[in-house]
Amino acid sequence: MEKCFYKDVLERIQKEEKAIGMLTGSIIDESYRMISYLQDILNELKISLCEKGFKNEKEEIVFFKEVKPQILGKLIYYNKVYRIETTCPVSNGKIYYSYFSAQLANLKREYIEHICNSDFYRYYRSGRTDRDDTYFKRGNINYHDGLNSIVFEIDPEFSTFYDYKTARIIANELLYTYLLTKINPDENPDSILQKPANSKDIFWTDSKNALIELIYALYACGVISHGKIGVRKISLMFQILFGITLGDLHHSFHRMKTRSGSRTAFLDQLKTSLEDYMDKDL
Structure with missing residues (x-):
């Protein structure tokens, strides 16, 4: 297989x-x-x-x-x-x-x-x-x-x-x-599995690990509600927005910390993509 x-x-x-x-x-x-x-x-x-x-x-x-x-x-x-x-x-x-x-x-x-x-x-x-x-x-x-x-x-x-x-x-x-x-x-x-009726066309198209990496980055920076809400609540907001279930956040994050290569692969990709986009206007 x-x-x-x-x-x-x-x-x-x-x-x-x-x-x-x-x-x-x-x-x-x-x-x-x-x-x-x-x-x-x-x-x-x-x-x-x-x-x-x-x-x-x-x-x-x-x-x-x-x-x-x-x-x-x-x-x-x-x-x-x-x-x-x-x-x-x-x-x-x-x-x-x-x-x-x-x-x-x-x-x-x-x-x-x-x-x-x-x-x-x-x-x-x-x-x-x-x-x-x-x-x-x-x-x-x-x-x-x-x-x-x-x-x-x-x-x-x-x-x-x-x-x-x-x-x-x-x-x-x-x-x-x-x-x-x-x-x-x-x-x-109504459910974590359902998105609001006016956001049916909004969905996450990268991997779940990429979204979890983004969630933990936002949590670590304390940029949402002055850092006064936990990672689970931030995750919940994204799960509702994108109509996706992320499962075991803790385990996924632990695997990110020990994976080979860049531990922030998605964030690295975001930085590169943004810089490339900026360069287009130069």
Whole structure:
């Protein structure tokens, strides 16, 4: 399976999210459509994997660490959003906000009980790679670790179990941002997944990492609200503006700090492009 194939799949998902967001004004309908779409993508990848396999161990690790969790994480996220929205008792008022506050409390409790204290979570958050061959290669599940019972339901040919745990982390990050928009009146569009009706033609066309780099630069400079708002809120504004979900900001930023070459590739590109544009008027 080629790396460009993975990139193509992730780009297809992003385009589908934008297309569905433009077609429907209902978060319930949008979530349902994305659930069906993402299930089809996973089935497509599974068939391709059975037919072609992986060229080497590195390709296998990339798939189960970076590719499949992004897809499965969004599938888990959209399914949770669908369940939350379809059981919401009212459309506004105190009961509405109490309902979503309770959902956020449940998410935080799940995070404390099942995620944050695990060795794997600390491994993932730190951006380490030294145990990738254990966590993200098939056939290495250690049942002595007292794993979650879902491990017995996974397909060992299409999961390492830790790809599922990574997907859960990604899904929880997305769900946390979504719930914040529901319980905070100042940040309460219909959904983080929807753009305002008058900005359907405004969308981000570079990579998500490029946008995250820009967000952190603005935060570090303290140029928005005199530096009195956090990076998450700045991120939320951009996500609403461009109708895009950025996922785990912290993890993406950590990878930027340790990547080879320029750590500010997008900002470097902005500077060069602006200077070139200035030179045109000389």
